[in-house]
Amino acid sequence: MKLIVLVCLILLHLAALAEQTADYELNRGYFTFGSLTQFPGEYQIDTAGTKSSSFDFHPYFAGGLEYTLPEDWFITVEGGLTVPETTADEALTLYTLFLRSDFAYRVLGGRLKLLIGSSIMMMIMKGNGGTTTLGNAGSSTTFYRPELTQTTYNNTFDLGAEYRFNQEWGARAQLIAYSIFDSEKTQYSYTLSINYSWDLSQ
Amino acid sequence: MMKWISLLSTLPLHVWGFTLFANVTLQFGHHEVPVYVVDEGNNACAHGNFTEDDLVGYVEEATRMWNSVSTSKLVLVPAGKVSGSSTDFTTGELCNWDASYPPSDCTNATKVPQVSGIYVACSTNANDNQNFPQTGTYSTSILAATTMNNLSGTNIVGSVVLMNTADSSVAIKDKSASEIIAIVAHELGHAVGLGHSEQTHSLMYEQSLGVRTALTVDDALGVSYLYPVKLDGCGLFGTIKRIDEENEPRNPTGFSFALILLGFLLVGLTKRSFLYLKNK
Ligand SMILES: [Zn+2]
Numbered sequence: 156m157k158l159i160v161l162v163c164l165i166l167l168h169l170a171a172l173a174e175q176t177a178d179y180e181l182n183r184g185y186f187t188f189g190s191l192t193q194f195p196g197e198y199q200i201d202t203a204g205t206k207s208s209s210f211d212f213h214p215y216f217a218g219g220l221e222y223t224l225p226e227d228w229f230i231t232v233e234g235g236l237t238v239p240e241t242t243a244d245e246a247l248t249l250y251t252l253f254l255r256s257d258f259a260y261r262v263l264g265g266r267l268k269l270l271i272g273s274s275i276m277m278m279i280m281k282g283n284g285g286t287t288t289l290g291n292a293g294s295s296t297t298f299y300r301p302e303l304t305q306t307t308y309n310n311t312f313d314l315g316a317e318y319r320f321n322q323e324w325g326a327r328a329q330l331i332a333y334s335i336f337d338s339e340k341t342q343y344s345y346t347l348s349i350n351y352s353w354d355l356s357q
Numbered sequence: 358m359m360k361w362i363s364l365l366s367t368l369p370l371h372v373w374g375f376t377l378f379a380n381v382t383l384q385f386g387h388h389e390v391p392v393y394v395v396d397e398g399n400n401a402c403a404h405g406n407f408t409e410d411d412l413v414g415y416v417e418e419a420t421r422m423w424n425s426v427s428t429s430k431l432v433l434v435p436a437g438k439v440s441g442s443s444t445d446f447t448t449g450e451l452c453n454w455d456a457s458y459p460p461s462d463c464t465n466a467t468k469v470p471q472v473s474g475i476y477v478a479c480s481t482n483a484n485d486n487q488n489f490p491q492t493g494t495y496s497t498s499i500l501a502a503t504t505m506n507n508l509s510g511t512n513i514v515g516s517v518v519l520m521n522t523a524d525s526s527v528a529i530k531d532k533s534a535s536e537i538i539a540i541v542a543h544e545l546g547h548a549v550g551l552g553h554s555e556q557t558h559s560l561m562y563e564q565s566l567g568v569r570t571a572l573t574v575d576d577a578l579g580v581s582y583l584y585p586v587k588l589d590g591c592g593l594f595g596t597i598k599r600i601d602e603e604n605e606p607r608n609p610t611g612f613s614f615a616l617i618l619l620g621f622l623l624v625g626l627t628k629r630s631f632l633y634l635k636n637k
Binding site: 194197198199200201202203204206207240242243244245246247249275278280282286287289290291292293294296298299300301303305306307308309310333334339340341342 | 372373374375376377378379380382421424425426427428429432489490491492496498499502552553554555557558560563564566567568569570571572573574575576577578581582585586587588
């Protein structure tokens with residue numbers, strides 16, 4: 156099942172590539188600023204069992220290109236990076252790098268774009284090393300803080316919508332579904348962003 | 358430049374780091390790790406007011422907590438009960454066999470057996486300074502203990518979790534099912550390589566406090582650090598350092614996907630430069 160969907164996704168991309176001889180055309184470039192909320196409601200944040208909030212501010216910057224396809228379809232490719240953040244104990248520096256590709260369909264005379272696509276989300280954890288002495292069964296023990304740089308790579312399934320205020324400015328919401336083929340591990344993140352685009356077709 | 362980055366870069370206060378069990382990164386070499394419950398037919402869990410069958414259920418729930426992390430490929434697989442005629446797990450001393458890590462020596466002739474995977478057992482061993490020591494004596498307040506008792510280099514081959522059901526006054530006997538699930542989940546965290554967390558609400562905090570029904574961000578980061586999800590980038594994005602020796606089939610999707618993206622960018626850029634040249 157997993158393989159079939161992925162093969163379809165790849166074939167769709169290839170089909171779109173093949174279109175370049177006809178109507179496939181680089182259309183616009185855009186620059187994005189937004190916030191990535193990772194896994195809202197998934198993790199516990201206090202001893203009362205409260206779950207993480209529905210919105211966390213993790214700023215990111217991205218840039219992308221938009222290609223026209225026949226009818227009202229587009230393809231967008233985008234790369235971005237969240238601003239590096241450090242944990243309260245300074246043990247880890249965290250940031251997320253992503254590459255994303257979407258099919259976009261224009262509705263309402265171009266006011267609204269609906270997006271379906273996929274990303275590679277790379278969460279980079281840079282360990283700052285060191286030790287800490289913590290309680291352990293009534294006495295205390297030395298524990299070791301991470302010292303390597305470790306990266307997780309997730310291929311995600313994305314759904315989004317973008318509202319165009321005008322030719323240049325738009326606002327986008329995008330849902331990022333992790334591990335959709337493994338229900339036990341399925342988790343969601345989302346981005347809220349604004350983008351500025353400009354014409355590249357001339 | 359650095360100034361505004363530091364202004365933006367404060368994580369919510371509830372995000373802390375995690376710690377590791379050892380000064381080297383110890384981890385299972387395979388991402389699917391079976392978790393067994395030991396039943397030696399001697400009702401070893403009885404002082405804890407639960408049964409071995411209950412423990413199977415607790416283990417199932419506890420594995421679910423760790424398995425929920427999408428950025429980690431670790432899957433703890435509940436593997437039911439293993440029974441044996443000996444009582445080495447329930448009466449033996451928990452220590453490592455090859456004295457590599459952690460450095461603890463067995464004082465007792467009967468060692469808890471060396472295992473592959475994770476074994477969870479109830480211990481009736483109330484000997485001083487053995488499985489549940491506190492300042493040199495046996496402690497009823499220690500809820501459980503875990504040791505990686507089978508290592509191959511920096512790979513964990515097996516870990517043993519012992520629940521402290523050693524006598525009739527153990528603290529675990531008054532714990533609710535959900536608290537015992539959290540205690541088991543905490544020990545499974547040690548079994549796969551994590552140390553304690555500084556955050557009181559973390560599953561990996563040293564004590565069992567309040568409600569613990571889910572991981573915290575630091576728990577999730579810890580298991581993602583030790584067992585990261587990866588794609589086969591063929592060097593495109595660099596390789597993961599630690600767990601790359603394992604002989605598991607890799608997922609080629611990421612590579613194809615990255616190639617397609619690259620293709621788009623190249624086609625786009627080439628067309629753009631052609632247009633640019635034409636316009637000139
Ligand atoms: Zn512990």
